[in-house]
Amino acid sequence: MKHHEANCLFCRIVRGEIPATIVYRNEHVVAFRDITPVAPQHVLIIPVRHISSLSELRPEDDAIAGQILLAAGTVAEILGIKESGYRLLFNSGADAMQSVFHIHGHLIGGQQMGWPPFP
Numbered sequence: 001m002k003h004h005e006a007n008c009l010f011c012r013i014v015r016g017e018i019p020a021t022i023v024y025r026n027e028h029v030v031a032f033r034d035i036t037p038v039a040p041q042h043v044l045i046i047p048v049r050h051i052s053s054l055s056e057l058r059p060e061d062d063a064i065a066g067q068i069l070l071a072a073g074t075v076a077e078i079l080g081i082k083e084s085g086y087r088l089l090f091n092s093g094a095d096a097m098q099s100v101f102h103i104h105g106h107l108i109g110g111q112q113m114g115w116p117p118f119p
């Protein structure tokens with residue numbers, strides 16, 4: 001295993017070395033509750049395989065990219081917000097304030113949201 005994967009926080013959650021409230025998983029993705037929720041429902045959807053950011057996705061990663069998006073609808077249904085609505089966002093890089101360098105989609109919902117999503 002590569003060094004960065006051994007020390008990656010979200011790889012450690014995938015391996016069960018760090019506890020998390022997992023709401024859904026399959027062979028491609030894991031979805032677990034964000035430790036600092038910004039909405040009544042806030043779940044992170046991550047690929048099992050370590051990819052550091054959206055910018056590192058390669059054409060051959062098309063299947064895993066699709067699996068992350070497909071999981072969003074499944075997770076929304078589990079959370080009971082499929083009908084009321086939800087938002088899926090990915091922070092990539094410094095301006096977006098990405099802080100964990102393992103791709104994660106933030107699935108948020110359970111309240112009326114505004115747009116644009118910044119002050």
Ligand code: DGP
Binds near residue numbers: 018021
């Ligand atoms: P981002 O800023 O987009 O890189 O989001 C990282 C998110 O990860 C942030 O909303 C908080 C969450 N997070 C950080 N550490 C942990 C952890 O140990 N467990 C869980 N469940 N979430 C975490």
